Amino acid sequence: MKFDPNSLKFNDAGLLPVIAQDVDSHEVLMLAWMNAEAVSRTLKTGQVTYWSRSRAEFWVKGATSGHTQELVQMQIDCDRDCILVSVRQTGPACHTGARTCFFTDVTSGTEVTS
Template identity: 65%
Template structure:
């Protein structure tokens, strides 16, 4: 369960979830933002197809669709940097997903905790994080 943000005391059931209600793009994909469930840090954004969504919900292991490899991508399967699903959210238009996760180690392939380690300030790119040394 999410611990970072204040929510309504009463959560309201609003019907069964059907993966086909999601709005996938012309390639059959939907963006999924991964957020650290403990501190709210945005870790990465990647893509899911309908089967990725189903597998993520069924296994609790966040599973993307790799557009470059055209295959399922169980996050951390090779690196060990697993994302365990804590809560799964949809946006109002059902065309974007938010996965709250427990992230093992680095989310980024550069070994930084988050992929969003570059800021643009006064026209300059600035690196905010160094690679993790675990």
Template identity: 70%
Template sequence: MSFDPATLTFNEAGLIPAIAQDHATGEVLMLAWMNAESVARTLATGRVTYWSRSRQAFWAKGETSGHVQELVGLHVDCDRDTLLLKVRQTGPACHTGARSCFFTKVEEGEEVVTA
């Protein structure tokens, strides 16, 4: 059965959350948004392309930073409303320079920065 991005469940803005995970380690790197066209572009090129809500434009991860995400696998959750992207990450995934955007941990009610 061939995959059609139009079969995904997008929100009212036409977007779907996409979780990027390191394919080798399982580390969750970031969460961003995609629309049907960015999903199609990602599948066609093998380079992950998101939709920037602030710029209202496509955003190929790494196009300015060089911190590219190469698609290894795309998974659709059971409700078809969230994507899991298994990626090969070059450099940090977070715009702060951290490997992952999830570097703040809450322990006993306190925030602890782990990166």
């Protein structure tokens, strides 16, 4: 069956969350947002393209930083309202320069940054 990005369940803003995971280490790198066009562009180019909510524009991961995400696999959750992309990450995924955006642990009510 041919995939239609419009078959996904987008929120009222026309977006859905996308989790990026490193294809080799399985490390969760980041969470961002896509609309139907970003999904289509990602599948067409193989470069992960998100929708920037703050800038209200498409954002090809790494276009300015060089820290690209090459799409390896795209999976849709059972409710069709979330996407998991397995990527080959070049450089850090986080805008802070960290490998992943998830570098703050909360243990026993205390935050610890790794």
